[in-house]
Amino acid sequence: MPRAEKEAKVKGLAERLGESQATILAGYRGLTVQEAAELRAALAEADTRFSVVKNSLTRLAVKDAGLDELEGLIDGPTAIAFVTGDPVSGAKRLVEQARRFPVLEIRGGFAEGRVLDAEQIRSLAALDTREVMLATLAGLAKSQLSRTAWALQALQSRFVGLMQALSDKLPEDGSMDEPSASASGTGGVPSAAASGSAEASGEPEGSPEETPLVDEGEPEGSKDETEGSEPETQEEGGGA
16 A cells, blocks of 8 residues: 555544544454445444454554554454444444344443443443433423422412402401491590580589679669668658
């Protein structure tokens, strides 16, 4: 292979490693051409590309991409699964195909910013996919919104009930105020009567002061007249 062509391939592999959401290395010794085609088709449905690359080019590419730790996984016939979509979906689909084709050996890979071994790749595949997690979160959010709406509705119903109870109670309070108002109104009459009686009682108090003045004058006048009449009677009697 010419040097220029080799460098171009290494550069292309390094760029693909950097752009992928996850990279999984697997041994494919014993995999038939038909099985390899079926494997590629199944992985393509999960946005994963299965490529068979020479080990020499793969070692150079992982070094250029800064993934030197993956070099230890390159031993014997090695294929690379480039996951451009959800890493969980890609890992899940590759693990499923490994069960279908036992000769497919998962060795490890790179995902979420760190190097993973074979067991960690299987653990990644056991997680829920992004779609399932989003659906779960949406369900939780919907449930929380439903609870909030129910709580607000219950609070509103309780408030309306309290206002209705208060409205029913207001006429009773008004009827209780009327007797007190009438009592206060009738209470004014006795006070007026009391004031009137006080004025009436004031008249006898003034009459004793005026009566002595009249009584004292009358005896004096009657006395003078009596005394004057008696001499006239005596003179008439003496003349006879």
